[in-house]
Amino acid sequence: SAEREVERYVLAICRGVSYLHGHGLVHRDIKPSNVLRRANGEPVLIDFGLVKPISEGVLRRKDDLSIVDGKAHGVGTPGYAAPEQFAGGDITPAADIHALGVLLETILQGGCGVLASSSWKNIIRRATSSIPSERYQSVDEFVAAIRHRNRGRQHEKDNRYGW
Numbered sequence: 001s002a003e004r005e006v007e008r009y010v011l012a013i014c015r016g017v018s019y020l021h022g023h024g025l026v027h028r029d030i031k032p033s034n035v036l037r038r039a040n041g042e043p044v045l046i047d048f049g050l051v052k053p054i055s056e057g058v059l060r061r062k063d064d065l066s067i068v069d070g071k072a073h074g075v076g077t078p079g080y081a082a083p084e085q086f087a088g089g090d091i092t093p094a095a096d097i098h099a100l101g102v103l104l105e106t107i108l109q110g111g112c113g114v115l116a117s118s119s120w121k122n123i124i125r126r127a128t129s130s131i132p133s134e135r136y137q138s139v140d141e142f143v144a145a146i147r148h149r150n151r152g153r154q155h156e157k158d159n160r161y162g163w
Contacts, residue, residue, distance in 0.1 A: 007146060009043050010104050016045040017100065018139040021093045024054050028091060030099035031080040032106060050075050054092060083130050094132035097142055101127025101135075104146075119149035 013035060020027055028050040035043050076085040082098035085091060105124045123145045129135050136142040 006104075006107055009107065010100070010146060011143060012043045013045055013103070014100065014139050014143050017096050018143075020051065021054070021096070021139060025051050026054055026091055026093055027051055027096050027099075028081070028085065029076050030096055030103055031077045032103065035103075052091065082132065084132060089132070092132065093138065094135050097127050097135045097139065098129075098132075100139070100142060117149075123149060 013030070017027060017030065027045065027048065029047060030045065034045060034047040036046055037043055075081070076095070076099075078086075080099045080102045082095040083089075085095055101124050104120070104127070108120055108124075123142075126145070127135055127142060136145065
């Protein structure tokens with residue numbers, strides 16, 4: 001079904017993001033144009049030009065900001081980047097969770113044949129909260145919400161590596 005395809009697509013991207021986070025890195029620019037498909041249809045996250053170690057998020061460096069028309073701007077793509085990326089806040093995995101939520105919303109709005117049910121909307125709302133601490137605390141938590149959005153329909157074993 002189209003809904004299962006959306007789930008499969010997003011979970012494949014989440015595997016890559018989880019891998020980065022597990023190695024202490026934040027992507028900072030997750031968006032549709034940074035996802036390609038392999039010949040077998042499997043999505044692959046690309047463009048690691050803005051990847052930074054999570055620990056660097058504590059002290060923002062001047063090269064993390066761009067000056068446009070005399071105003072400081074953070075890194076990332078407007079519309080996908082978390083608010084803290086443009087407000088000078090700490091950049092943590094929560095920034096990637098925000099982008100994953102926006103990506104999911106974009107896919108659902110893109111005419112993929114899946115209506116954004118209240119369960120999808122609730123997942124997106126939490127992932128894209130303007131307050132980082134109110135977002136899912138990890139990619140694993142975001143994945144669990146997606147997999148269990150329709151409790152009772154999930155028949156696959158849920159485990160950390162078998163998304």
